[in-house]
Amino acid sequence: MEVLAALNLGDIAQVFSKMGMFPVFDVAYYIVSILYLKYEPGSVEVSRRSPVASWLCAMLYCFGSYILADILLGSSPIDYFQHNSHILLASAVWYLVFYCPLNLFYKCVAFLPVKLVLVALKEVVRTRKIAAGVHHAHHAYHHGLFIMVIVGYVKGSGVALISNFEQLLRGVWRPDTNEILNMSFPTKASLYGAILFTLQESHWLPVAKSTLILIFTLFMATSKVVMTARHSHGSPFALIESWVCHLLFGSPLGGSEEDH
Amino acid sequence: MEVLAALNLGDIAQVFSKMGMFPVFDVAYYIVSILYLKYEPGSVEVSRRSPVASWLCAMLYCFGSYILADILLGSSPIDYFQHNSHILLASAVWYLVFYCPLNLFYKCVAFLPVKLVLVALKEVVRTRKIAAGVHHAHHAYHHGLFIMVIVGYVKGSGVALISNFEQLLRGVWRPDTNEILNMSFPTKASLYGAILFTLQESHWLPVAKSTLILIFTLFMATSKVVMTARHSHGSPFALIESWVCHLLFGSPLGGSEEDH
Amino acid sequence: MEVLAALNLGDIAQVFSKMGMFPVFDVAYYIVSILYLKYEPGSVEVSRRSPVASWLCAMLYCFGSYILADILLGSSPIDYFQHNSHILLASAVWYLVFYCPLNLFYKCVAFLPVKLVLVALKEVVRTRKIAAGVHHAHHAYHHGLFIMVIVGYVKGSGVALISNFEQLLRGVWRPDTNEILNMSFPTKASLYGAILFTLQESHWLPVAKSTLILIFTLFMATSKVVMTARHSHGSPFALIESWVCHLLFGSPLGGSEEDH
Numbered sequence: 057m058e059v060l061a062a063l064n065l066g067d068i069a070q071v072f073s074k075m076g077m078f079p080v081f082d083v084a085y086y087i088v089s090i091l092y093l094k095y096e097p098g099s100v101e102v103s104r105r106s107p108v109a110s111w112l113c114a115m116l117y118c119f120g121s122y123i124l125a126d127i128l129l130g131s132s133p134i135d136y137f138q139h140n141s142h143i144l145l146a147s148a149v150w151y152l153v154f155y156c157p158l159n160l161f162y163k164c165v166a167f168l169p170v171k172l173v174l175v176a177l178k179e180v181v182r183t184r185k186i187a188a189g190v191h192h193a194h195h196a197y198h199h200g201l202f203i204m205v206i207v208g209y210v211k212g213s214g215v216a217l218i219s220n221f222e223q224l225l226r227g228v229w230r231p232d233t234n235e236i237l238n239m240s241f242p243t244k245a246s247l248y249g250a251i252l253f254t255l256q257e258s259h260w261l262p263v264a265k266s267t268l269i270l271i272f273t274l275f276m277a278t279s280k281v282v283m284t285a286r287h288s289h290g291s292p293f294a295l296i297e298s299w300v301c302h303l304l305f306g307s308p309l310g311g312s313e314e315d316h
Numbered sequence: 317m318e319v320l321a322a323l324n325l326g327d328i329a330q331v332f333s334k335m336g337m338f339p340v341f342d343v344a345y346y347i348v349s350i351l352y353l354k355y356e357p358g359s360v361e362v363s364r365r366s367p368v369a370s371w372l373c374a375m376l377y378c379f380g381s382y383i384l385a386d387i388l389l390g391s392s393p394i395d396y397f398q399h400n401s402h403i404l405l406a407s408a409v410w411y412l413v414f415y416c417p418l419n420l421f422y423k424c425v426a427f428l429p430v431k432l433v434l435v436a437l438k439e440v441v442r443t444r445k446i447a448a449g450v451h452h453a454h455h456a457y458h459h460g461l462f463i464m465v466i467v468g469y470v471k472g473s474g475v476a477l478i479s480n481f482e483q484l485l486r487g488v489w490r491p492d493t494n495e496i497l498n499m500s501f502p503t504k505a506s507l508y509g510a511i512l513f514t515l516q517e518s519h520w521l522p523v524a525k526s527t528l529i530l531i532f533t534l535f536m537a538t539s540k541v542v543m544t545a546r547h548s549h550g551s552p553f554a555l556i557e558s559w560v561c562h563l564l565f566g567s568p569l570g571g572s573e574e575d576h
Numbered sequence: 577m578e579v580l581a582a583l584n585l586g587d588i589a590q591v592f593s594k595m596g597m598f599p600v601f602d603v604a605y606y607i608v609s610i611l612y613l614k615y616e617p618g619s620v621e622v623s624r625r626s627p628v629a630s631w632l633c634a635m636l637y638c639f640g641s642y643i644l645a646d647i648l649l650g651s652s653p654i655d656y657f658q659h660n661s662h663i664l665l666a667s668a669v670w671y672l673v674f675y676c677p678l679n680l681f682y683k684c685v686a687f688l689p690v691k692l693v694l695v696a697l698k699e700v701v702r703t704r705k706i707a708a709g710v711h712h713a714h715h716a717y718h719h720g721l722f723i724m725v726i727v728g729y730v731k732g733s734g735v736a737l738i739s740n741f742e743q744l745l746r747g748v749w750r751p752d753t754n755e756i757l758n759m760s761f762p763t764k765a766s767l768y769g770a771i772l773f774t775l776q777e778s779h780w781l782p783v784a785k786s787t788l789i790l791i792f793t794l795f796m797a798t799s800k801v802v803m804t805a806r807h808s809h810g811s812p813f814a815l816i817e818s819w820v821c822h823l824l825f826g827s828p829l830g831g832s833e834e835d836h
Contacts, residue, residue, distance in 0.1 A: 102757070107825045108767070109756040130392030132650030138720035155825055200398035220484065224740065229751030231489030236369040237362070247368070305367045305415055390652030460658035480744065491749030496629040497622070507628070565627045565675055 065267065072273075073266035077181055079145060084177035086149040087165050089117040089215075094153055094162065102226045103154045109225055114150035115143070116222050120215030125189050125207050129196055168285070175284050179276040186212040186246060187269055190253040204254040205247075212246025241283065241291045245276060248293070325527065332533075333526035337441055339405060344437030346409040347425050349377040349475075354413055354422065362486045363414045369485055374410035375403070376482050380475030385449050385467050389456055428545070435544050439536040446472040446506060447529055450513040464514040465507075472506025501543065501551045505536060508553070585787065592793075593786035597701055599665060604697035606669040607685050609637040609735075614673055614682065622746045623674045629745055634670035635663070636742050640735030645709055645727050649716055688805070695804050699796040706732040706766060707789055710773040724774040725767075732766025761803065761811045765796060768813070 093099055093113055103110035116123070122136035137143055152161040164170060189211030193204040215222055216235040223230060235243050249272055255261035256268050279292055291297070301307035353359055353373055363370035376383070382396035397403055412421040424430060449471030453464040475482055476495040483490060495503050509532055515521035516528050539552055551557070561567035613619055613633055623630035636643070642656035657663055672681040684690060709731030713724040735742055736755040743750060755763050769792055775781035776788050799812055811817070821827035 104827050106757045128394050134648050134723055134726055137722040138717045140721055143722050197398045201400055202397040202403050203394055206394055224751055225756060227752050227757050231484055232487050236372060236485060237366045237487050307364050388654050457658045461660055462657040462663050463654055466654055491744055492747045496745060497626045497747050567624050
């Protein structure tokens with residue numbers, strides 16, 4: 057933190073929070089998202105049998121956060137689809153990941169060093185989305201703290217929250233679990249991030265928004281890169297959560313710690 | 317009715333229909349709703365494993381009617397969440413019902429005499445919601461009789477109509493039945509109530525709205541209290557319905573009478 | 577085409593595209609739609625057990641395209657239900673198809689020559705809906721090509737796209753397939769039609785809209801009449817699709833040709 061202070065943290069944060077996301081960061085987001093879609097069992101067969109279903113799933117993976125936030129705020133769910141260039145870019149990534157000859161594109165982006173860079177870039181976009189979601193909700197509901205948290209949360213989590221219905225589109229149905237019952241690290245972090253940004257937006261957290269964006273981005277990028285490199289699904293919050301849940305909700309201790 | 321007439325029914329109805337619901341009646345509504353959530357098999361385990369999922373289900377039980385009506389009228393589904401005090405109150409009730417030490421709160425409110433009072437208060441809120449829903453829909457669509465009935469119906473039935481998806485949130489999936497296929501008494505009564513209030517709103521039923529609210533509240537509260545006291549799931553409409561359905565829709569006679 | 581040219585194709589197309597759909601064409605649409613609902617296994621039992629669920633399904637079959645398009649454009653999903661006369665007409669058709677004494681109405685409209693005429697009339701309505709959907713979306717999003725295609729597509733396909741949830745209303749759940757994974761001919765044709773009308777609306781297809789409506793209607797009506805007469809589920813696109821999918825998406829050749 058001292059080094060950052062010497063470099064004038066405020067200025068760096070300002071520049072960083074104004075940096076455009078299109079196209080480099082957005083492309084990284086699309087690539088990593090569609091990569092995760094390709095990891096899903098059965099998704100390659102679906103891409104052969106029904107390209108339309110596969111494309112729709114890819115769009116949900118890339119733009120699920122916009123769709124959900126638009127639904128929650130009462131706008132058109134496909135409002136974001138007016139940005140033809142974004143849709144075309146995501147469609148191109150989808151085509152390359154699934155249908156590139158010799159699976160060349162997939163092999164390149166799934167190569168660990170490349171993937172780690174892309175994953176870090178994706179987290180930059182995620183943090184921005186959470187901040188933008190909270191800001192957007194604040195604009196619509198000035199005192200709606202719960203609405204701000206919920207919108208920021210769905211903007212950060214995206215397709216994960218509707219994974220049951222995304223799977224249904226591919227003919228898969230797993231009703232016994234969902235992302236709310238078993239939150240993964242990005243979903244949890246999005247929830248905590250949404251709470252932080254809501255506190256900032258309603259002036260209860262005395263910190264500049266650009267600084268919060270910078271710090272939260274660094275935390276998310278570092279965590280996800282380390283977890284991707286170690287193939288870990290654990291969470292840095294596990295210990296604190298385990299104790300808080302034990303005290304507040306009587307959950308059994310250590311129940312949510314898993315690492316495989 | 318003679319006693320009511322002597323007491324000047326119109327004035328009583330006026331006063332009754334202007335009475336504020338917050339906080340006493342609303343708290344009763346939240347308590348009874350979340351009590352029913354706790355009765356659902358598996359909901360206690362969910363409250364231990366994933367407090368977020370449990371809280372979301374509780375919110376659906378308390379505010380499902382607002383969420384559904386807002387969706388149907390094209391507003392933001394989480395519009396009602398701007399009322400921070402209502403959400404905090406419902407969250408407090410949720411916490412007390414599920415996590416109160418020694419299960420004390422649950423034992424108090426599930427104690428039959430207390431529960432009967434709460435159930436009666438809940439029906440007061442339900443009737444108001446139906447009337448407000450019909451009025452709101454009338455405001456948006458002056459001649460939309462079907463829209464008025466539908467909105468009043470969902471305002472009265474609430475989470476029951478989306479119970480399949482509420483269960484899915486808790487990892488339970490029972491596709492072979494739903495509240496439309498097997499209507500419970502409150503859902504049926506909400507439908508009939510919505511039809512009555514729609515007829516009143518479009519001046520086909522020559523009765524003051526406050527009087528209709530009073531009479532329908534009395535009917536609902538009495539029915540639900542008697543049914544709760546007798547642990548009955550039968551319906552006062554069963555006989556008439558059975559004959560009407562037989563004549564109009566060729567349903568087998570006596571098929572919908574059940575009492576266990 | 578020469579005969580059409582001699583008759584002045586442009587004028588015919590103009591007159592045809594201005595022709596009112598209510599009530600003759602709309603009634604044909606309702607009859608054929610609810611006939612398909614009655615063909616669904618279990619729907620007759622549902623109509624006996626729960627007339628409300630059966631009516632709701634019938635409304636989804638008749639107005640699913642309006643509901644879906646309204647959802648996608650952020651309007652009230654039940655906006656179309658303000659047209660009381662349309663709803664009453666569709667409800668009357670539903671009553672006659674399901675509950676007419678001696679099943680007389682059903683036998684009349686399911687009689688092949690009658691049914692072929694009704695099927696042809698239904699396709700006239702479908703084409704108009706696609707064109708209206710694309711036009712409506714163009715009005716809301718001037719450059720939203722994807723939005724125009726999607727809205728036109730759902731306006732043409734209607735309930736088919738939400739068949740999983742329509743079935744759920746009747747207590748049936750088949751998650752292993754859906755209309756996107758296994759597109760039927762009308763759904764595919766709606767997609768291609770929506771693309772054509774979008775190209776026309778954005779002036780990339782140099783043809784008058786009335787002419788396109790006429791030609792597409794003739795194509796759809798002819799195809800569906802022939803397919804209904806031959807009890808075929810094949811598609812005139814099968815050969816081209818099979819090759820295009822093979823070249824673009826590596827799908828196995830001839831996989832999508834089926835005729836039973």
